[in-house]
Amino acid sequence: MTAQTPPPTKKEFCIAYPLYKEFTFAEEHDQEGWNVFFSQEPIDTYCPECNAHSIFHQHNNGNTPHYIDAWAGSRRYSVLLRCSRNSAHHLFFLFDIEGRTVQKIGQYPSLADLNTYDVRQYSTVLSREDFKEFTKAIGLAAHGVGVGSFVYLRRIFENLVDAAYQVAKSDSGWDDEAYCKGRMAERIQLLGGHLPEFLVENRSMYKILSQGVHELTENECLAAFPVVKMGIELVLDEKLAAAAKQQKLEEAKKAIHGLVSKAGAEVRSGTSR
Numbered sequence: 028m029t030a031q032t033p034p035p036t037k038k039e040f041c042i043a044y045p046l047y048k049e050f051t052f053a054e055e056h057d058q059e060g061w062n063v064f065f066s067q068e069p070i071d072t073y074c075p076e077c078n079a080h081s082i083f084h085q086h087n088n089g090n091t092p093h094y095i096d097a098w099a100g101s102r103r104y105s106v107l108l109r110c111s112r113n114s115a116h117h118l119f120f121l122f123d124i125e126g127r128t129v130q131k132i133g134q135y136p137s138l139a140d141l142n143t144y145d146v147r148q149y150s151t152v153l154s155r156e157d158f159k160e161f162t163k164a165i166g167l168a169a170h171g172v173g174v175g176s177f178v179y180l181r182r183i184f185e186n187l188v189d190a191a192y193q194v195a196k197s198d199s200g201w202d203d204e205a206y207c208k209g210r211m212a213e214r215i216q217l218l219g220g221h222l223p224e225f226l227v228e229n230r231s232m233y234k235i236l237s238q239g240v241h242e243l244t245e246n247e248c249l250a251a252f253p254v255v256k257m258g259i260e261l262v263l264d265e266k267l268a269a270a271a272k273q274q275k276l277e278e279a280k281k282a283i284h285g286l287v288s289k290a291g292a293e294v295r296s297g298t299s300r
């Protein structure tokens with residue numbers, strides 16, 4: 028970790044940072060280091076007990092050091108965040124400090140519990156197996172596991188591309204040979220109109236999916252993770268929107284049908300003028 032890397036905020040270090048991943052705060056970042064352990068700044072994040080986003084505040088136990096570099100040295104700090112809806116809802120983090128190097132060595136609830144909330148909406152548009160693997164991938168990536176999390180994501184991405192292919196191949200003029208021979212970026216291009224536009228425009232980002240897992244390092248996989256995850260979410264967002272539209276159409280049909288049959292009944296019984 029170089030000194031040029033911007034230091035994580037309190038929220039990033041608590042909620043998104045993997046356990047045991049070290050960060051060394053440069054001397055000019057004393058304040059940022061102090062903030063991680065003592066800042067009272069509100070944190071907006073998911074509360075597993077409310078099962079919704081909430082605002083959390085740090086509960087300080089009274090011994091807040093005034094010097095901004097007082098946290099450095101050889102010590103451990105715990106951070107207790109309290110949900111503003113219910114002060115019995117806690118997020119707990121334990122940090123170990125050696126010199127100016129900080130790592131999170133414990134937390135409750137787990138990283139996976141805090142980070143999979145935003146994808147729960149997709150459980151209705153993914154198969155059970157794919158949804159399970161999606162949350163597993165996010166949990167693994169949160170713990171810094173690159174290749175393992177990437178393998179799960181790649182499979183889900185390929186399943187979604189294949190679902191689009193099953194529809195596209197009945198299009199007139201479909202070139203099945205080009206598709207079968209193509210690598211991932213070419214396949215995405217051929218599926219234009221059946222996949223989100225953003226994905227098609229940025230298909231070169233998905234070249235990495237044609238590489239063998241054995242060719243990739245942990246860090247390459249971790250770096251590609253958000254890109255592939257975003258691609259999956261874009262496809263799923265369109266599926267969610269289509270499902271919501273379909274539901275609304277059906278409700279409208281029912282409402283219109285109800286109105287029509289009610290009007291018919293009134294005409295028959297002579298109540299309508």
Ligand SMILES: [Zn+2]
Pocket residue numbers: 074075076077078081110111112113116
């Ligand atoms: Zn809560």
